[in-house]
Amino acid sequence: GAQTVDRRVDSVCPFCGVGCQITYNVKDEIIVSVEGRDGPANHGRLCVKGRFGFDYAHHPQRLTRPLIRKPGVPKDPALLSHQGDWRDAFREATWEEALDFAAGKLKDLRTCHGDKALAGFGSAKGSNEEAYLFQKLVRTGFGSNNVDHCTRLCHASSVAALLEGVGSGAVSNQVNDVEHAELILVIGSNPTANHPVAATWMKNAAKRGTKIVLADPRVTDLGRHAWRTLQFRPDTDVALLNAMIHTVIEEGLVDQEFVTQRASNFEALKQNIQGYSAEAMAPICGIPAETIREVARAFATSKASMILWGMGISQHVHGTDNARCLIALTSVTGQIGKPGSGLHPLRGQNNVQGASDAGLIPMMYPNYQLVSNPQAHAWFEAFWQTRLDNKPGYTVVEILHKCLAPDSDPHKIRGMYVEGENPAMSDPDLNHARQALCALEHLVVQDIFMTETAWLADVVLPASAWPEKTGTVTNTDRMVQLGRRALNPPGDARPDLWIIQQMAARMGLNWHYPGPEQGVAAVYEEMRQTMAEAIGGITWERLEREGSVTYPCLTPQDPGQPIVFADRFPTADGRVKLVPADIIPASERPDAEFPQVLITGRQLEHWHTGSMTRRSAVLGAIEPMPTASMNSAELRKLGVQPGEPITVRSRRGSVVLTARRDDGTPDGAVFIPFAYYEAAANLLTNPALDPFGKIPEFKYCAVAVSAG
Numbered sequence: 153g154a155q156t157v158d159r160r161v162d163s164v165c166p167f168c169g170v171g172c173q174i175t176y177n178v179k180d181e182i183i184v185s186v187e188g189r190d191g192p193a194n195h196g197r198l199c200v201k202g203r204f205g206f207d208y209a210h211h212p213q214r215l216t217r218p219l220i221r222k223p224g225v226p227k228d229p230a231l232l233s234h235q236g237d238w239r240d241a242f243r244e245a246t247w248e249e250a251l252d253f254a255a256g257k258l259k260d261l262r263t264c265h266g267d268k269a270l271a272g273f274g275s276a277k278g279s280n281e282e283a284y285l286f287q288k289l290v291r292t293g294f295g296s297n298n299v300d301h302c303t304r305l306c307h308a309s310s311v312a313a314l315l316e317g318v319g320s321g322a323v324s325n326q327v328n329d330v331e332h333a334e335l336i337l338v339i340g341s342n343p344t345a346n347h348p349v350a351a352t353w354m355k356n357a358a359k360r361g362t363k364i365v366l367a368d369p370r371v372t373d374l375g376r377h378a379w380r381t382l383q384f385r386p387d388t389d390v391a392l393l394n395a396m397i398h399t400v401i402e403e404g405l406v407d408q409e410f411v412t413q414r415a416s417n418f419e420a421l422k423q424n425i426q427g428y429s430a431e432a433m434a435p436i437c438g439i440p441a442e443t444i445r446e447v448a449r450a451f452a453t454s455k456a457s458m459i460l461w462g463m464g465i466s467q468h469v470h471g472t473d474n475a476r477c478l479i480a481l482t483s484v485t486g487q488i489g490k491p492g493s494g495l496h497p498l499r500g501q502n503n504v505q506g507a508s509d510a511g512l513i514p515m516m517y518p519n520y521q522l523v524s525n526p527q528a529h530a531w532f533e534a535f536w537q538t539r540l541d542n543k544p545g546y547t548v549v550e551i552l553h554k555c556l557a558p559d560s561d562p563h564k565i566r567g568m569y570v571e572g573e574n575p576a577m578s579d580p581d582l583n584h585a586r587q588a589l590c591a592l593e594h595l596v597v598q599d600i601f602m603t604e605t606a607w608l609a610d611v612v613l614p615a616s617a618w619p620e621k622t623g624t625v626t627n628t629d630r631m632v633q634l635g636r637r638a639l640n641p642p643g644d645a646r647p648d649l650w651i652i653q654q655m656a657a658r659m660g661l662n663w664h665y666p667g668p669e670q671g672v673a674a675v676y677e678e679m680r681q682t683m684a685e686a687i688g689g690i691t692w693e694r695l696e697r698e699g700s701v702t703y704p705c706l707t708p709q710d711p712g713q714p715i716v717f718a719d720r721f722p723t724a725d726g727r728v729k730l731v732p733a734d735i736i737p738a739s740e741r742p743d744a745e746f747p748q749v750l751i752t753g754r755q756l757e758h759w760h761t762g763s764m765t766r767r768s769a770v771l772g773a774i775e776p777m778p779t780a781s782m783n784s785a786e787l788r789k790l791g792v793q794p795g796e797p798i799t800v801r802s803r804r805g806s807v808v809l810t811a812r813r814d815d816g817t818p819d820g821a822v823f824i825p826f827a828y829y830e831a832a833a834n835l836l837t838n839p840a841l842d843p844f845g846k847i848p849e850f851k852y853c854a855v856a857v858s859a860g
């Protein structure tokens with residue numbers, strides 16, 4: 153019980169973007185339990201990950217010494233599916249030796265091959281301060297803007313559409329605002345698995361009469377609470393959403409005042425939507441026209457309607473178009489800028505909002521200032537007192553392509569620093585991604601475990617787990633929240649912020665931040681100066697006092713704005729821009745050889761590439777092995793019973809998993825979570841990119857499923 157612990161330390165859950173506040177109960181330097189605190193996003197609630205998924209921090213496989221690859225040991229991606237003993241491939245080193253080697257070789261590569269030879273992947277699992285410092289290291293020390301992180305695999309397309317349409321990539325309304333909604337449209341999202349505490353707000357709203365419309369090719373748990381469930385065919389998002397917009401316009405349900413005063417480009421939208429009647433789209437998306445019309449009417453005429461969406465919208469080659477349709481639907485109905493309305497892209501990782509805000513993206517400095525904007529470029533050159541590249545860098549998938557570029561390519565990437573990400577599991581077409589990582593002349597990986605990516609490194613730097621450091625993270629609701637250090641890192645593992653600074657010093661940068669705890673505050677305060685329009689009023693002292701403050705927050709007295717866009721949009725003309733979208737098919741459609749569709753995603757118990765949750769005893773016990781879900785009819789066709797092995801193949805790879813029956817999975821499709829290294833879903837996925845957000849099409853590719 154709480155009485156018998158040595159200390160209780162307040163922090164934030166390290167998993168999803170809901171941002172539940174927690175207390176770590178520590179006894180004898182071990183976290184013995186986690187309790188939910190009364191934070192603004194969770195009010196004491198936690199899901200199974202937050203409640204039981206803390207023991208990864210004490211796992212015997214934690215990295216405790218810097219490691220250097222032994223001479224002559226080849227980088228072998230074949231090892232990744234069975235994970236041998238890393239001691240065969242690496243030797244332990246001192247920090248001095250490992251850092252000198254890690255940074256020295258990067259510096260040499262830049263000297264020999266120029267400013268484009270290096271790249272860095274930062275992390276949405278780390279703090280804002282780490283994200284800020286990491287992108288500063290790449291831009292000022294590597295010499296290019298080749299810095300990115302997992303937002304590229306997550307909501308990059310949503311953000312592209314939001315920046316274009318409403319002028320801000322963040323949510324307009326917070327999750328718990330669903331209690332003020334009369335209707336919520338949850339599309340391309342499985343919140344009970346991926347944002348479980350956020351889902352409790354939705355279910356409680358439904359209990360009080362809010363209508364939930366669940367639109368998804370997979371019928372998930374939230375369907376039990378839904379007023380209408382639209383199981384539309386995979387890849388037909390634009391058809392469904394355009395049909396809803398068409399209904400609104402045709403049936404005279406447009407909020408004329410809103411459109412006249414606050415939107416631009418309505419005529420173009422109206423023109424384009426003509427071919428998209430509910431009747432014309434019904435056979436494409438597989439939803440009866442009358443149902444599409446009914447839902448569109450209910451959305452338009454309710455007092456307040458809100459849209460929440462996830463990767464089902466964003467992870468397509470038409471992800472940006474999908475999000476454009478959501479913005480248009482919200483805008484033509486005037487369902488934004490008031491309580492219970494608006495646009496909420498549910499953020500995945502606990503700090504993917506904050507890491508993006510802090511500039512961990514190749515085309516923008518902190519606070520979404522375009523690197524190519526002369527004013528922003530000049531401002532940051534003056535602020536950081538150095539020359540900066542004004543060309544956008546490459547994105548995650550592009551960077552991996554550039555690792556395999558011919559020697560003659562002046563943009564060939566030869567050295568990389570990966571902090572807390574696991575592209576050897578998370579990127580599409582893993583055989584290619586792993587080859588790309590192996591092709592690097594120098595790969596530095598900083599992590600807490602020997603991840604699949606670390607296996608391919610030249611140097612591995614042992615970092616600290618979330619309970620071992622103090623820092624801020626920003627949740628899906630724009631809440632900046634403070635997590636405090638509860639433990640010391642094991643062995644010689646070090647805080648990430650310290651490691652980044654050591655790397656910077658050896659790259660020749662002259663940074664002067666004070667020691668550990670004050671250092672975090674100093675970095676935060678520097679970051680705050682670069683993001684005055686967002687977090688200008690959120691001082692470090694205030695975070696220490698209040699624990700959570702919502703931005704935009706402009707002055708120390710400002711309580712923060714939970715709802716934005718009440719009277720203007722932060723676009724150049726103050727209006728929301730309506731951008732028409734047409735149907736673009738998935739990059740790879742089923743055919744005779746690969747007749748089924750693969751949908752990848754997550755499940756409640758396991759987090760992303762599984763490096764943390766699969767090392768948590770409780771979570772591992774609940775979901776111990778890789779499974780592939782299909783509906784009963786599909787399993788019957790294959791002649792496979794649940795629990796039996798099946799093989800799933802695509803043009804890029806093949807995995808063997810256990811069949812699971814899930815009648816919410818659509819006909820002709822198989823669903824695989826991507827957390828399992830033994831049967832990595834991303835060996836199968838297609839690296840085709842959305843042209844605007846540069847996000848890969850994780851939600852649709854052609855596969856062949858067979859028994860055995």
Ligand code: SF4
Nearest residue numbers: 165167168172199202
């Ligand atoms: Fe953690 Fe998300 Fe679960 Fe909350 S809902 S406890 S933030 S994983």
